Amino acid sequence: MRDPSEIYTVDEDVARELSERTAAGGGPMLLHMVRGFVDAGAAGQVAADHLTEHFDATRLATFDVDQLLDYRSRRPTMTFDAATWSDYDEPSLAVDVLRDGEGVPFLLLHGLEPDVQWELYVAAVRQIVERFDVPLTVGVHGIPMGAPHTRPLGVTAHGTRPDLIADHVSWFGTVQVPASASAVLEYRLGHWGHDAMGFAVHVPHYLAQTSYPQASLVALENVQRATGLDLDPAALEPAAAQATAEIERQVEGSAEIGAVVAALEEQYDTFSRSIGRTNLLADTRNLPTADELGAEFERFLAQQQGGDGPG
Template sequence: MVADPGELYEVDSGVPVVDGAVLLYHFDGFIDAGTAGRSVADHLTEALDGPVVARFDVDRLIDYRSRRPTMTYAGDRWDDYEAPELVVRLLHDADETPFLLLTGPEPDREWERFVTAVRHLVERWQVRLSVNFHGIPMGVPHTRPLGVTAHATRADLVGDYQVLFNEAQIPGSVAALLELRLGRAGHDVVGFAAHVPHYLAQARYPSAGLTLLDSIERATGLRLPTDALRDAARQVDVEVDRQVRESAEVAEVVGALERQYDAFTAANARGSLLAEDMPMPTADELASQFEKFLAEQQGRNDQNES
């Protein structure tokens, strides 16, 4: 039994939404290696700056004690509160084509009710395609093109993306449940997971965001901005390369990943990217060497956000 989903959100009727738009969605809280999905969502929000057309009741959906919002204390008083938002924005691409972006924290409760509420919005706006996106850690080197795992409610939406495995049971997410429920209701949904080198999974890795943007553009026909993400990716890649050059141990492990990747590419292998005839370097082998790099990156992100 699901209570009235319409009580879970408000729609701004003063902002017209063009029927047949694409809906992009990403929720913070589930697996997102390299903050790939978050990077895309933040980038589009900042670069295109559109109005909020729907807002969800986060007080009913979020467990504040498990994810405490940030408050600012100034000397002798509480000065600010960063209230969480779960909203749909109306944005326009380079051709002024409208599309929708649903972002915010992943709901902690009332998943079915939330999913039904989103389906009502999809049907209200006659959304033609919904797209979700995030990053997953993989045993791949940062020196090779990043792969993408694609999944969809119809096989032809996936196209020629390589299938890495046939069946697996993994912890659920609202993004995955939304894709499942929308598909069963007859709506088209496609999802993309960028393959992020496992040794960079905890860092902000803009190259993974660029990879996701490319997949989103090809699936939707939208023309999305990339300049800011591309510049950030160049800076991070330069710093990662420096760290690799300065450590023979890291260079050796990255070299092993490169040989493994190239062997499968040359053989045009289907299935896992992990070679069975080569020893797989573990994340622990790289962690100690990259600790300094990750700390530096986090420090820079904190400075940029302050």
């Protein structure tokens, strides 16, 4: 493997200041919220945007995206204005230093998930973790679930040691899913002896392709509890309330979609009542599956406002 330091650069002045500020109390936490394969409801993206907009951010490390992205499979956006190219949404992947509500420094890895050279990328993040004595690395993203927006959002917590997630209920047994760079990062860090964990917020299946701020709010609340950082998730409440009001407006406009949501509520409540029993789910043979419900909801939304979804 090549030297991982070849794919990123560090601002040494920022690094020196960070080391001085954290010398007495231990290294900074590292949060990672990269836009990749799955982020239902844009849970990670909205959370990252909240952090960079709400807290002062200083660039610590910049990755060379030309070595990590496949531009033909994920083309950046450009703006053509009359007779000239006026703007280019330049892709980035970077680590910023932020300070939480109490002035405590932490790191945020955000931007686009690498398409290639995952092992080199993960090794590069390991160098950053070890250089700055990061005690805990925490990831966030959303996953689509057959659950209604009218019930509390569930969260699947995962970590490199059982005691990191001892306060969280496991929603899954053993499953195989497509890999992501963030999942590989957590996996490798665990094998290298570093603490790492993550939170996958359960976003209603029919809202997976929209921005759903409630998911980001729940994610940041969990990160806050795990790290002790003051991330002010409450600042997302107005956006979450606005999105919920728009969803409710569309639901109230159709008896058909109201029935879909009611079926999801029944399924959710049945599961909640049976937690702890041998048979975790009561007889749901007469209930539609999550895929059927999601497809029906998406068909309804496609008929509203020219295909605009809620949120």
